[in-house]
Amino acid sequence: MEQYFIPAAVFCSFLILVIPGKVRFYYTLSLILFITLVTSIPAALQFFSPLNVTYLRLEPGLTASLTSTNWIFKGYLGELRFTIDRLSSFFILVTNFTVLTGMLYSRGYLKAYENTKNPAQFALHYFSYVWLHLSMLAVLTLRDGLAFLIAWELMAVSSFMLILFEAEKRSTLKTAVNYLVQMHIGFVMLLFAFLITEAGGGQMSFDALPAYFASHSNTGLFLLFFAGFAVKAGFIPFHTWLPEAHPAAPSHVSGVMSGVMIKMGIYGIFRVLISVQSDWYTIGLVLLAISALTGLLGILFSIVQKDIKKILAYSTIENIGIIGLGMGLGSIGLALHNPALTFLGFTGSLLHVLNHSLFKSLLFYGSGSVYRATHTRNIEELGGLIHQMPRTAGLFLFGSVAICALPPLNGFISEFLLYIGFFKGLSAGNEYLSILFLFTILTLTLIGGLAIFSFSRAFGISFLGTPRKEIHLQPETITRDMIFPQILIAMFILGIGLMPMAAIAPIANLVESQFHPGPATDGFFFGDALNKISLFGLILIVLVTCILYLRASLIKNRQAVYGPTWGCGYTGGTPRQQYTGASFAENISELAQPVLQNIQELRAIAADDVFPHKRSLHLRTIDIFSVALGKLTDLSWLVLKRLARLQTGNIRHYILYAFIFILVIFVLLYLKLI
Amino acid sequence: MTGALLAILSAVFFPGIILRVKSIASGRKGPGILQPWKNIILLFRKSSVFSTTTSFIFRLAPAVYFATICCALMLLPFPGMPSVLGFKGDFILFAYLLALGKLLFILGALDTGSSFEGMGASREALYSMLTEPAFFILLGTLSLLSGQFSMQTIFPDFQFAGEFSLITGGIAIYLLVQIAMIENSRMPVDDPKTHLELTMVHEVMILDYSGVDLALIQTATNLKFVLYGGLIANLILPGEGGWLATNVMLFFVVQAGFAAAIGLMESFRARKKLAKNPQFIVTLSSIALLGFILVLLLTRNLIR
Numbered sequence: 001m002e003q004y005f006i007p008a009a010v011f012c013s014f015l016i017l018v019i020p021g022k023v024r025f026y027y028t029l030s031l032i033l034f035i036t037l038v039t040s041i042p043a044a045l046q047f048f049s050p051l052n053v054t055y056l057r058l059e060p061g062l063t064a065s066l067t068s069t070n071w072i073f074k075g076y077l078g079e080l081r082f083t084i085d086r087l088s089s090f091f092i093l094v095t096n097f098t099v100l101t102g103m104l105y106s107r108g109y110l111k112a113y114e115n116t117k118n119p120a121q122f123a124l125h126y127f128s129y130v131w132l133h134l135s136m137l138a139v140l141t142l143r144d145g146l147a148f149l150i151a152w153e154l155m156a157v158s159s160f161m162l163i164l165f166e167a168e169k170r171s172t173l174k175t176a177v178n179y180l181v182q183m184h185i186g187f188v189m190l191l192f193a194f195l196i197t198e199a200g201g202g203q204m205s206f207d208a209l210p211a212y213f214a215s216h217s218n219t220g221l222f223l224l225f226f227a228g229f230a231v232k233a234g235f236i237p238f239h240t241w242l243p244e245a246h247p248a249a250p251s252h253v254s255g256v257m258s259g260v261m262i263k264m265g266i267y268g269i270f271r272v273l274i275s276v277q278s279d280w281y282t283i284g285l286v287l288l289a290i291s292a293l294t295g296l297l298g299i300l301f302s303i304v305q306k307d308i309k310k311i312l313a314y315s316t317i318e319n320i321g322i323i324g325l326g327m328g329l330g331s332i333g334l335a336l337h338n339p340a341l342t343f344l345g346f347t348g349s350l351l352h353v354l355n356h357s358l359f360k361s362l363l364f365y366g367s368g369s370v371y372r373a374t375h376t377r378n379i380e381e382l383g384g385l386i387h388q389m390p391r392t393a394g395l396f397l398f399g400s401v402a403i404c405a406l407p408p409l410n411g412f413i414s415e416f417l418l419y420i421g422f423f424k425g426l427s428a429g430n431e432y433l434s435i436l437f438l439f440t441i442l443t444l445t446l447i448g449g450l451a452i453f454s455f456s457r458a459f460g461i462s463f464l465g466t467p468r469k470e471i472h473l474q475p476e477t478i479t480r481d482m483i484f485p486q487i488l489i490a491m492f493i494l495g496i497g498l499m500p501m502a503a504i505a506p507i508a509n510l511v512e513s514q515f516h517p518g519p520a521t522d523g524f525f526f527g528d529a530l531n532k533i534s535l536f537g538l539i540l541i542v543l544v545t546c547i548l549y550l551r552a553s554l555i556k557n558r559q560a561v562y563g564p565t566w567g568c569g570y571t572g573g574t575p576r577q578q579y580t581g582a583s584f585a586e587n588i589s590e591l592a593q594p595v596l597q598n599i600q601e602l603r604a605i606a607a608d609d610v611f612p613h614k615r616s617l618h619l620r621t622i623d624i625f626s627v628a629l630g631k632l633t634d635l636s637w638l639v640l641k642r643l644a645r646l647q648t649g650n651i652r653h654y655i656l657y658a659f660i661f662i663l664v665i666f667v668l669l670y671l672k673l674i
Numbered sequence: 675m676t677g678a679l680l681a682i683l684s685a686v687f688f689p690g691i692i693l694r695v696k697s698i699a700s701g702r703k704g705p706g707i708l709q710p711w712k713n714i715i716l717l718f719r720k721s722s723v724f725s726t727t728t729s730f731i732f733r734l735a736p737a738v739y740f741a742t743i744c745c746a747l748m749l750l751p752f753p754g755m756p757s758v759l760g761f762k763g764d765f766i767l768f769a770y771l772l773a774l775g776k777l778l779f780i781l782g783a784l785d786t787g788s789s790f791e792g793m794g795a796s797r798e799a800l801y802s803m804l805t806e807p808a809f810f811i812l813l814g815t816l817s818l819l820s821g822q823f824s825m826q827t828i829f830p831d832f833q834f835a836g837e838f839s840l841i842t843g844g845i846a847i848y849l850l851v852q853i854a855m856i857e858n859s860r861m862p863v864d865d866p867k868t869h870l871e872l873t874m875v876h877e878v879m880i881l882d883y884s885g886v887d888l889a890l891i892q893t894a895t896n897l898k899f900v901l902y903g904g905l906i907a908n909l910i911l912p913g914e915g916g917w918l919a920t921n922v923m924l925f926f927v928v929q930a931g932f933a934a935a936i937g938l939m940e941s942f943r944a945r946k947k948l949a950k951n952p953q954f955i956v957t958l959s960s961i962a963l964l965g966f967i968l969v970l971l972l973t974r975n976l977i978r
Contacts, residue, residue, distance in 0.1 A: 383787070386729045397731070397781075406774040407767060420763040426818045431970045438814055438966055442959075445769075445810045449803025452773060456780045456799055465787030466727055532761040536745055540771070543741040544734075547890070551737060554886050558721035565725040565786045566881050568871045579784070579792020587800045591952060 005038055005071075006080075013130045021119045025107050028126040032103050032133060036096040039137055042071075043096075046089035047506050071141070082141040086510040087274065090350065091140050091260075091267045094357050097492075098259040099133045101485040102252040105365045108482035109252055112372060121165070125250075128161035132256070139264050145194040145204030152190065152264075156183040159261055163249040175241075175248040182241040186231030190268075193224040209275035218279035223286065225272040233265025234317050235324065236294040240626045243301070246313035247377065251368020254309060255361035258316045263353050266323055270350075273327065274514045284331030287324055288436070292443040295321025299450040300592050303457065303585045304621040307377045308367045311458045312360065315403065318447060319356045322415065323349050325440060329421050334515065338428050342517035343508070344421030350507050352414035355496065359402040359411060362489045366396035369478045370462065374471050379581045381469040382462040388475040393463045395486045400455040402493050405448055408537025410496035413504070416533065419444060420526065450588075457584045466575040498537050500530045582619050589621075597622050675759070677752035677908075680922060681900040684929035686711065688903070689896050691930055695937025710896070714889045722885035727787040735782030736883065736890040742775035743894045743901065749825065750904045753911040753921055757826035765813045765825050769806060772857070775894075776802050783879040790871045794878035797948075801863060801875070804955040805856050811962035812849050815842060815969050829908040838972050845965040846909055851935070852958050854902030858895060861940045863951045873948060903932040 012031050019027050071082040084092065106129070110122070135158055138151035160183075163176040194204045200216055202208030212221070227238070234242040242262070246254045276283065298317030305311045326349025333341025369392045370385065371377050386393040398409075405411035422444070425437040467473075496503045511517065567573045589596050601618040646657070668674045690707035697704025724732070748759050749768050780799055783791040817823055819842060820831035832839055856863050859876030871878050880891055907928035911921055946954055 384727070386731065386785075390729075393729075401774065401777065404773070404777060405770065406777065407770055412767075412770055416763060416766055419766045420823065423763070423814060423817055423823060426814055427821060434818065434970055435967070438811065438963075441810055441814055442807050445806045446803070448770070448773070449799075449806050452777050452780075453799040453803055456777055456784070456795070460781050460784030460792075460795070464729065464731060464781065464785045465792075526762055529761040529763055532759060532764070533767060535759075536748075536767060536771075539748070540741055540745050543744055544737050547737040547741055548734070551733075551886050551890070554718070555722060558885075560721055561723045562726050563723060565727050565788045567788065568790055568881070573789075575787070577789045578787050579789050579796065584792060584796045587796060587952070591800075 009035055009134060013127060013134065016127045016130065017123045019123075021122065024119075024122060024126060028130060029103050029107075031130060032100060035130075035133060035137070036100055039092055040096050042084050043089035043092040046084055046086055047093060047510070050509070080147060081143065082138070083143050084141055086513050087267070087270060088140040090507065090510055091263065091353075092137060094263065094354055095133070095136050095140065095260045098256055098357050098361050099129075099136075101361060101365075101489055102256040102259075103129070104485040104488075105255070105368070105482055106250070106252040108477075108479040109250060109365075109368050109372060111479075112477060124161065125165055128158045129253075129256075131158040132162060132261070136261065136264060140267060143206045145197070145206070148206070149187070149191060149194065153187060155261065155264065156180065156187070159253075159257060162253040162257075163245055165250050165253070166248070169248075172248045175244040179241045179245045182231060182238075186228045186238070189224055189228035189231070193221060193228055196221055196224070206271055206275065209272060210277065213275055213277040218276050219282050219286075222272060222276055222279070222283055226269055226286075229265040229268035229272075230290075231265070233262050233269070234294075234320050235265075235290055236297050236317065236321075237625045237628075239294070239298070239317050240623065240629050242317060243305075243310050243313040243623065246316070246364075247307050247309035251309070251364050251371065254312075254368070255364035258313065258364060259357040259361035262316065262320065263357060266320070266353055269327065270514075273331070280331045280335035284328045284333075284335055285436075286328075287331060288328035288440055291321045291324025291328055292440060293321070294318070294324060295447045296443055296450075297595060299447055299454055300588070300595060301621070301623060303450060303454045304582075304589050304596055304598065306380055306581060308370060308379050308382075308458060308462060309364070309377055311379075311454060312363050312367060315451065315454060316356075316360060318451065319352065319360070319403070322418070322444070322447065323352050323356070325349075325444065326352060326414075326418050326421075329418065329425065329440075330511075330515065332425070332429075332433070333421075333517065336429055336433075338425075339517035339519065341421055341425050341428060342515055343511055344417050344424065346511040346515055346517075347504060347507050348414050348417030348421060350510065351417065351504060352411075354503065354507075355402070355410045355414050355493075358489050358493050358496075359399045359409075362395060362399040362486055362493070363403065365482065365486050365489075366392055366399060369482055370396075372477045372482075373474050376471060379458065379462040381467075381471060383465045383468045383575065383578065384463075385473075386463045388473055389463075389478055391483050392478055392486075393459075395483070395490055396463065397459055398490050398493070400459050402497075404451045404455055406452075407533065408494075408497045408540050410493045410500075410503075413496060413500040413530070413533065415444065415448070416529075417504075420529070453585075453588060457581055461579075461581045461584060465578050468575055468578060468580065498534050500534060501527070504530065595624065597624055675748065676755045677750035677904055678747040680752065680925050681747055681750055681904045681929075682897070684903065684926055685896050685900040688900050688929060688933045691933035692937045692940070695934050696941050699938060699941035710892075714892050714896075717884075717889035717892070718886055720885040722887060723882075724884075725786050725882050728785045728882070731778075732782050732785040732882075733887065735778040735785075736887040736894070738778040739775040739782075740890045740894040740897075742771045743897045746771045747897060747901055747904075750901060751824075751826040751829060751908055752904075752925070753830055753908060754918060757824070760824045760826035762823040765828075768825070769809055772898075773802065773806070779879065782883075786882045788881065790874075790878050791881055793872070794875050797875045797951075798859075798879060800952065801856055801955060804952055805853055805958070808849060808955075808958040808962045809853055811959060811966055812846055812853075815962070815966045816846065818966070819969050819973065825905075825908070832909075838969065841972075842965055842969055843909060845961065845968075847906055849958060849962055849965075850902060850906050850909070851932070854899065854906075854932075855936070855939075856955060856958075857902065858898055860936065861943050862946050862954060865940075865945045868945070899933075899936075900929060903929040906932055 016024065016028055132155060135151050135154035139155055142148045142151055160176055160180045163179060166172045197208055197212050198204040200212045202212045231238040246258055249257060295318050298314050298321055302311045302314030302318065305314060326345045330342050330345030333345055373389060374382060402409035402411045405415040422437045422441045426434050589598055599620040599622060603615050605612045605615060687707050689710035693710060694704045694707060746768050749764050751757050751760055780795040783795040816828045816832045820828050822828045822831050855861060864875040866877060868874055880888060883891060907925045910928055911924050
């Protein structure tokens with residue numbers, strides 16, 4: 001059957017382009033459902049097949065398990081082997097879920113464009129969406145280097161097309177091209193990494209990596225792969241495309257890109273990491289350092305943004321940092337032969353991949369609804385949306401609590417695993433390692449505090465208070481089909497928060513089968529801790545409900561008085577006097593001035609202004625890495641301009657160049673240099 | 675649970691002692707020990723005034739704030755008693771529960787749309803962000819010294835870590851007192867008796883609360899105090915060696931002493947300039963870091 005699935009899916013995807021507009025959404029939805037179903041079944045069989053993991057103190061289960069499922073597709077040019085092992089099965093399930101919710105959300109979100117966009121544009125959009133899904137699945141299952149790179153490229157191109165949906169805006173066009181260029185820088189690094197593997201005597205394939213790593217130095221090639229994948233994943237300093245591309249894309253696409261597409265980079269790093277044979281210590285240190293930087297700077301940048309989707313985009317970078325911290329912890333665990341650290345690091349990291357895909361897509365859909373109803377993404381113009389859009393507000397708050405890693409939701413579970421791993425690591429190695437781990441704990445707590453700062457600002461400024469600017473609010477555009485996928489995601493978020501074991505057990509199996517941390521020798525089990533956390537989650541929910549009920553019954557018979565907010569004696573207050581996003585973030589941006597680089601354009605009152613007239617203050621924040629990258633491209637531009645002198649346009653010169661080239665080759669050959 | 679019950683019991687006299695000590699220090703007789711609670715009970719009986727700007731967040735926030743502190747109280751260990759609800763890494767849940775309460779509290783303040791309350795919310799978010807590392811480094815130090823990961827076992831085991839526990843114990847108590855002061859928005863960073871909204875932190879955030887909601891917040895604040903007092907008591911009280919009765923007595927003595935110390939500190943200490951607050955809070959983290967490195971030096975190099 002599987003031989004027919006791939007041609008069928010490809011063929012059906014082309015039908016999107018010709019199908020009439022009325023049924024196009026349902027056709028695409030059913031196609032995505034079909035792809036999801038067909039790929040999820042073998043993935044789920046893989047992922048949930050039991051394995052005995054001692055850390056969770058599970059009952060001894062079946063130790064024999066499926067190692068991998070192979071789908072071989074024989075074409076004219078040769079055979080294409082799609083392999084689903086535990087690692088890819090996990091990512092396949094995550095991908096399928098988010099792509100599906102994105103599709104469901106897109107119906108309501110794209111409705112507003114029906115009058116301005118022609119059917120061909122819609123067809124192209126849905127076509128690219130299906131191809132993004134297909135290419136991500138291919139990336140996750142292909143092991144052969146060349147095929148993998150082709151799928152990787154397809155993924156970049158299809159997401160490029162998706163970003164381009166609002167191509168009539170110049171900024172979108174610029175962003176999309178910028179995205180495509182940066183993706184190719186990553187692509188080149190991956191290509192070189194694969195070529196090095198091939199030159200090292202192996203094949204150009206992920207399967208050949210263990211053999212290569214066994215006989216060569218590990219750090220260099222790993223770092224090359226890491227850099228290539230880091231461009232996709234958004235590790236700082238490779239992140240500069242991300243905060244531009246996410247806001248430019250339609251919201252369901254941002255949700256899918258941030259939720260799962262950048263996780264393909266994480267998948268790639270994991271895929272290489274399971275092949276690495278030695279040098280774990282160095283690799284772990286590099287991962288920890290880059291991830292700590294990514295996490296801290298990501299959330300710092302997010303605090304000063306005005307664009308609600310940029311806030312979310314930078315927080316994506318932060319979460320990638322947290323995922324990377326887990327990978328670093330796991331690698332150091334492998335170096336120290338400390339199974340607990342390996343286990344906690346990798347399990348926490350992978351669980352955070354799942355968690356982030358859930359709450360970040362929820363938040364992006366929420367911000368899309370805000371944009372739909374208000375036509376602005378600038379939080380300084382928003383305010384008081386909670387009264388007109390209570391469901392969107394509630395779901396956005398729910399996602400914010402989850403992303404701040406607060407109990408009882410899912411974000412806390414993955415960060416808890418990382419925390420306990422780092423605390424355990426304090427006494428695992430020498431004193432330098434203790435200090436290192438203490439600083440990672442410090443980073444995690446700072447990230448946690450800053451995330452609370454950033455999301456209380458994002459939610460508080462845009463949804464609470466009163467509108468800061470007169471905007472034409474259309475809450476009726478938020479239809480039920482936009483709320484439904486968000487509720488679906490919220491249920492999963494709560495489910496993982498209250499029943500962490502259900503999600504952790506299969507991920508623990510995955511870590512056990514891929515990294516072989518070995519059995520828990522030191523009696524360090526934490527199944528009990530997870531059960532207690534879910535117990536506390538329940539207690540908290542019950543307690544809040546009880547208090548609210550008691551409160552309601554206490555004040556039932558009392559006459560409440562309603563009036564304006566207490567203005568501390570001043571009664572002429574206007575909405576413009578409210579705290580804005582910039583003023584809320586002022587204290588942080590002052591503390592972090594060297595990194596954040598705010599640009600203030602203030603037209604102050606001159607000394608001789610007797611009757612002061614209009615003044616203005618513009619605040620802009622710049623990403624120092626974008627600026628640095630810009631300087632780099634400027635420099636290369638200068639060099640290339642010089643080189644362009646060679647391009648004279650005179651045919652005789654070109655013949656001369658060819659002649660010189662042949663001469664050089666000849667001399668080099670003669671001297672036996674090549 | 676013993677810890678939680680005893681802490682709640684000590685909360686009965688805790689705010690009264692602070693008030694009384696402050697009154698006596700300023701040369702007044704002062705109200706009765708139970709006066710703060712009488713005020714709260716009065717508030718529970720009153721009807722509310724709501725701002726029309728507010729939404730359900732404003733009503734939800736006090737309940738969540740109160741509930742998170744109750745949950746955190748359940749995690750409070752008691753020396754010598756087996757812990758029912760404690761687990762490995764419970765202090766992480768402890769800190770994050772309090773953070774959840776704070777997030778809702780901040781949102782409740784922003785919900786009113788008042789510029790003063792936004793100001794307080796921003797400050798609260800900054801201070802709690804800066805305080806958390808100090809708490810985590812402190813727990814990391816104690817965990818390293820004791821080799822344990824649960825608050826129930828960290829504190830008693832830490833006491834048997836020999837003469838080092840005296841040195842680190844001093845640092846730990848100092849840090850816990852200061853963290854408790856910042857978390858409860860008390861003297862060095864915030865003055866509950868200040869009269870100018872521009873310089874308030876906690877008080878300005880609850881400007882619009884009244885009646886039952888205000889009573890909930892004030893109850894929660896008092897409970898938060900004894901929560902930290904309980905942690906300090908755990909540092910001081912003998913673990914397995916002591917009798918239960920003396921431990922209970924000592925627990926109350928520590929709580930009362932903590933309350934008196936707060937009263938004295940608030941009477942004789944000036945409030946910091948707002949702009950200096952972040953610096954002060956970060957200093958706590960650096961002290962905690964120094965303590966950690968001290969422990970590393972002592973345990974790793976001197977013993978070997």
